[in-house]
Amino acid sequence: MIKEPLLEIKDLSVSIKKADGNIPIIKKVNIVIPRGTIVGLVGESGSGKSMTARTVNGILPPKAVVTGGSVIWHGKDEKDKDLTSLKERELRKLCGRGVSMVFQEPMTSLNPLMRVGDQVSEVLLIHGLVKNRAEARKKVVAMFDEVGITEPDLRYNAYPHQLSGGMRQRVMIAMAVICEPELLIADEPTTALDVTIEAQILKIIRNMCTARNMSALFITHNMDAVAKLCDEVYVMYMGRVVERAPVKEIFDSPAHPYTRGLLSSIPAIGNSPEYLNTIPGNIPEIKKETKGCDFCLRCSDDIRKCFFESPKEVMTGEGHYASCHILEDKLK
Amino acid sequence: MTVSGIIKRIGGVFLVLLGVMLLIFIMLRIIPGDPVSVMLSEHVSQETIDRIKISMGLDRSLPAQFFSYLKGAVRGDLGESYFLKEPVVDLIAEAFPYTLKLAVFAALIAWAFGIISGMICAMFNNSFPDYLFRGLSLFGVSVPIFMVALCLQYLLYFKLSVFPLSYDGSFGSMVLPAIALGWNSAGSVARLTRSSLMEQLGSPYIDTAMAKGLSYKGAVIKHAFRNAMLPIVTMMALQFSGMLSGAVITESIFSIPGIGKLALTAIQTRDMPLLQGTVLFTAFLIAIGNLLADVLNALLDPRISVS
Ligand SMILES: Nc1ncnc2c1ncn2[C@@H]1O[C@H](COP(=O)(O)OP(=O)(O)OP(=O)(O)O)[C@@H](O)[C@H]1O
Numbered sequence: 001m002i003k004e005p006l007l008e009i010k011d012l013s014v015s016i017k018k019a020d021g022n023i024p025i026i027k028k029v030n031i032v033i034p035r036g037t038i039v040g041l042v043g044e045s046g047s048g049k050s051m052t053a054r055t056v057n058g059i060l061p062p063k064a065v066v067t068g069g070s071v072i073w074h075g076k077d078e079k080d081k082d083l084t085s086l087k088e089r090e091l092r093k094l095c096g097r098g099v100s101m102v103f104q105e106p107m108t109s110l111n112p113l114m115r116v117g118d119q120v121s122e123v124l125l126i127h128g129l130v131k132n133r134a135e136a137r138k139k140v141v142a143m144f145d146e147v148g149i150t151e152p153d154l155r156y157n158a159y160p161h162q163l164s165g166g167m168r169q170r171v172m173i174a175m176a177v178i179c180e181p182e183l184l185i186a187d188e189p190t191t192a193l194d195v196t197i198e199a200q201i202l203k204i205i206r207n208m209c210t211a212r213n214m215s216a217l218f219i220t221h222n223m224d225a226v227a228k229l230c231d232e233v234y235v236m237y238m239g240r241v242v243e244r245a246p247v248k249e250i251f252d253s254p255a256h257p258y259t260r261g262l263l264s265s266i267p268a269i270g271n272s273p274e275y276l277n278t279i280p281g282n283i284p285e286i287k288k289e290t291k292g293c294d295f296c297l298r299c300s301d302d303i304r305k306c307f308f309e310s311p312k313e314v315m316t317g318e319g320h321y322a323s324c325h326i327l328e329d330k331l332k
Numbered sequence: 333m334t335v336s337g338i339i340k341r342i343g344g345v346f347l348v349l350l351g352v353m354l355l356i357f358i359m360l361r362i363i364p365g366d367p368v369s370v371m372l373s374e375h376v377s378q379e380t381i382d383r384i385k386i387s388m389g390l391d392r393s394l395p396a397q398f399f400s401y402l403k404g405a406v407r408g409d410l411g412e413s414y415f416l417k418e419p420v421v422d423l424i425a426e427a428f429p430y431t432l433k434l435a436v437f438a439a440l441i442a443w444a445f446g447i448i449s450g451m452i453c454a455m456f457n458n459s460f461p462d463y464l465f466r467g468l469s470l471f472g473v474s475v476p477i478f479m480v481a482l483c484l485q486y487l488l489y490f491k492l493s494v495f496p497l498s499y500d501g502s503f504g505s506m507v508l509p510a511i512a513l514g515w516n517s518a519g520s521v522a523r524l525t526r527s528s529l530m531e532q533l534g535s536p537y538i539d540t541a542m543a544k545g546l547s548y549k550g551a552v553i554k555h556a557f558r559n560a561m562l563p564i565v566t567m568m569a570l571q572f573s574g575m576l577s578g579a580v581i582t583e584s585i586f587s588i589p590g591i592g593k594l595a596l597t598a599i600q601t602r603d604m605p606l607l608q609g610t611v612l613f614t615a616f617l618i619a620i621g622n623l624l625a626d627v628l629n630a631l632l633d634p635r636i637s638v639s
Pocket residue numbers: 016025043044045046047048049050051052061063286
């Protein structure tokens with residue numbers, strides 16, 4: 001069954017401007033988010049997950065520039081729009097309404113001087129979805145209740161510092177879904193929270209998506225969260241997507257050596273800590289355009305070709321693709 | 333912020349004033365030179381001096397003198413000026429409106445310029461306007477008041493004759509002193525605004541605001557600016573009380589009959605009650621400025637409570 005796509009990231013490249021030339025941080029990334037699907041994006045710190053997500057709603061840091069590719073939006077009202085070439089004003093209209101975002105740090109992502117309820121009301125007011133503040137307040141209180149904020153009427157008037165991390169993240173989620181967007185981007189929404197709260201937040205996101213037929217791009221380091229939440233997974237390494245597959249495929253038969261490394265670094269219960277697997281080496285510093293496979297320096301079974309040629313994507317299963325020379329050779 | 337918190341802080345202000353009173357009282361008695369002999373001409377007999385001392389209460393023990401001064405101060409009586417022969421409280425009340433007018437004027441000019449140029453610097457970081465206003469604000473904080481005052485007088489009076497040389501009661505004659513007095517404050521407000529706003533512009537809540545659908549400008553005005561104002565408001569409250577109490581140089585260069593000028597007269601004439609009075613009043617203004625800074629901060633920032 002092929003689902004209708006909601007967002008297509010096509011050959012996207014992003015660079016950081018430096019005095020001595022541009023440094024590519026996103027290299028020809030392709031991601032498709034179908035309607036009603038939760039897509040996971042995983043990878044080590046610095047692999048470019050946030051940058052990819054931020055390109056969608058145009059809140060890249062000032063030094064970052066899109067150097068190629070497109071982000072095509074197939075929203076309800078706007079058909080086939082390239083968000084990277086959209087005017088700033090039109091993009092802002094889409095943000096919060098069509099595409100919304102939840103960030104990692106729930107403390108600093110809220111304005112410390114404003115009541116949390118008013119911060120959520122603001123979205124409704126910006127997009128003109130309510131007539132006045134009283135109506136906004138009513139909607140926000142109802143939404144607070146839905147995301148599991150106890151005593152929502154009272155909490156409406158709280159300031160961010162008066163709430164716990166989990167509560168603040170619920171506020172962020174309420175803010176993100178109150179305009180009923182078609183796509184929710186969640187950039188490591190649970191990294192700052194403890195495990196029990198994390199499980200609750202994941203459940204809320206899951207429920208929100210099913211109840212509203214909303215799609216989501218869920219960014220995380222946590223393979224466990226991916227297993228619980230996502231339908232499809234993209235694995236990023238050094239600004240490239242190295243593997244993509246339905247979630248079951250990734251866990252059952254990871255193809256790329258990097259993905260296998262990621263999965264084997266999850267400790268299994270019963271193993272002693274000495275047997276905790278890690279991927280050897282560190283993520284190399286991203287410099288100018290490189291030849292060869294980005295992962296070859298840390299790969300356990302590289303072949304000569306890996307050092308000279310960028311690998312192409314090969315299909316290893318139903319909807320399962322990976323970019324690796326070794327797989328390519330095996331499949332021949 | 334609680335009412336009891338404010339009451340406690342006001343109590344603190346009175347404690348500070350008591351300390352200042354004691355300190356200035358002791359200092360004025362330690363410095364060499366006898367006020368009575370300064371007041372009178374040189375050829376006066378010791379008897380006359382003694383008689384005057386007794387009439388002024390200077391023959392009593394120091395603690396007794398202090399307590400009678402304190403008792404007067406509580407009733408709003410700071411003694412009588414030796415030199416001007418008028419109650420100190422009346423002299424201060426007469427001079428204060430001039431100083432207040434000058435300070436309000438100076439503060440408005442300085443803050444408007446400082447905040448706007450700081451905002452321009454932050455929003456156009458590392459471009460020409462940023463360099464220009466950063467240069468100007470460095471000039472603002474580093475050039476001393478007397479230099480600014482003399483340059484202004486030279487340029488705008490002697491060369492261009494736009495404004496009068498010194499204070500004559502007209503509005504125009506207030507402009508140069510206000511610029512001179514506000515000069516340093518404008519520089520520091522500009523620099524603080526720049527750094528404070530830049531810090532806020534990098535905060536994640538700006539990204540949140542933009543993800544909600546606000547433009548960058550909207551996010552700056554609706555979210556960053558208020559956060560950036562917190563340290564600036566503190567600085568402004570302190571600056572204002574500083575301008576009210578520290579306008580000695582400006583007031584004497586432009587001959588404005590304010591508190592600064594009064595204090596200077598008191599020093600020049602060894603007028604102990606007048607000096608005590610002006611110093612005490614100045615300390616009062618500064619303590620109030622500090623209190624005001626804290627109260628404003630607590631009003632603006634829900635994370636702070638006055639305790
Ligand atoms: N503001 C910035 N200025 C310059 N370079 C940046 C900036 N933000 C990120 N980068 C660089 O861009 C690359 C990708 O960063 P990104 O934040 O997308 O990684 P990430 O996968 O989200 O990592 P994490 O898991 O730590 O959030 C990194 O190499 C990083 O050094």
